[in-house]
């Protein structure tokens with residue numbers, strides 16, 4: 001039979017049948033098929049209800065970052081990430097901030113933006129004024145969509161209208177500002193945006209195309225700051241090195257992309273562990289980093305009058321505790337319980353603190369011994385395992401490769417052979 005990805009009724013098949021099809025298609029061995037279909041102790045019906053055509057799950061390592069004291073409260077922070085060194089770096093950075101009391105954090109109310117795009121309007125400025133004049137009416141209509149949200153103190157709270165110049169002429173963009181309480185908010189906001197489209201068309205004579213939430217959640221920022229005492233981080237030259245590293249990122253988008261990537265190593269890992277939408281957070285973070293017109297670091301550093309390092313972070317944090325994977329996925333549920341967070345804002349603040357810690361750790365390493373030393377032994381472990389090194393030899397192979405500074409698959413295989421031979425001799 002011809003190999004095809006067009007599989008009639010694939011989505012209707014039970015998981016075991018889907019897996020058979022996939023296995024044949026990919027020429028997978030028993031072990032490979034098993035690796036794809038692992039559910040990591042989770043009832044297969046859960047992934048099957050979360051996405052389409054599920055055949056398994058992709059277990060990502062989950063580590064726990066220690067030493068986090070945020071607003072004087074102790075946290076163990078679950079982080080799901082495949083990259084070595086990230087969890088250790090966050091824990092170390094948090095430990096070094098302990099002396100000065102850990103992290104101070106805060107956040108805005110959970111207000112998201114829903115956008116409604118109005119096109120073909122003859123008098124865009126006039127339409128803009130009209131929309132603003134009738135905003136109470138629009139808010140009432142929006143809130144009729146979600147009485148539950150209104151009952152718990154959320155709901156549509158404001159209307160903005162902007163005229164933008166586009167390649168197809170001026171457009172009027174309406175923003176409905178919705179307090180989504182402890183949800184990420186996409187469903188509530190999109191429903192309201194869709195409901196407002198017909199009345200807005202009637203009001204302005206325009207034609208609505210898009211009705212969708214914006215991930216640039218500028219009204220839902222989270223902030224964290226910490227002071228690292230110079231003695232706790234290796235002295236004043238380290239403080240200076242980190243301030244210089246920050247200036248580099250501030251002045252150069254090539255460096256800034258990597259600087260912000262390091263921040264997102266921490267934030268995404270907390271987001272993934274708690275079942276949040278990592279792509280939404282990434283999109284918001286990078287758009288916010290560019291909001292001035294040039295791409296800037298999400299963190300800032302300065303030297304205090306005492307010669308210590310003051311670091312801070314601010315970014316949009318559209319996180320949820322209700323709805324989506326956070327409530328459905330058992331690992332996410334357990335992670336939220338471990339954190340003991342009661343509101344989406346508290347989770348947003350923790351993630352911001354972890355992002356700052358992660359960035360501090362990376363800059364400290366980069367401004368001193370370099371990043372490779374810390375990475376080396378975990379990287380060497382991965383290489384040894386990828387080279388097929390038996391578990392009993394892994395520690396020894398890692399030790400030799402790191403001491404030789406030759407962390408390569410071929411070298412790992414050679415060392416394994418040597419170890420096997422020497423075992424045979426003894």
Ligand code: MEV
Nearest residue numbers: 258259261262362363371
């Ligand atoms: C690697 O995942 C992250 C770093 O590159 C971040 C940085 O350079 O600041 C170490």
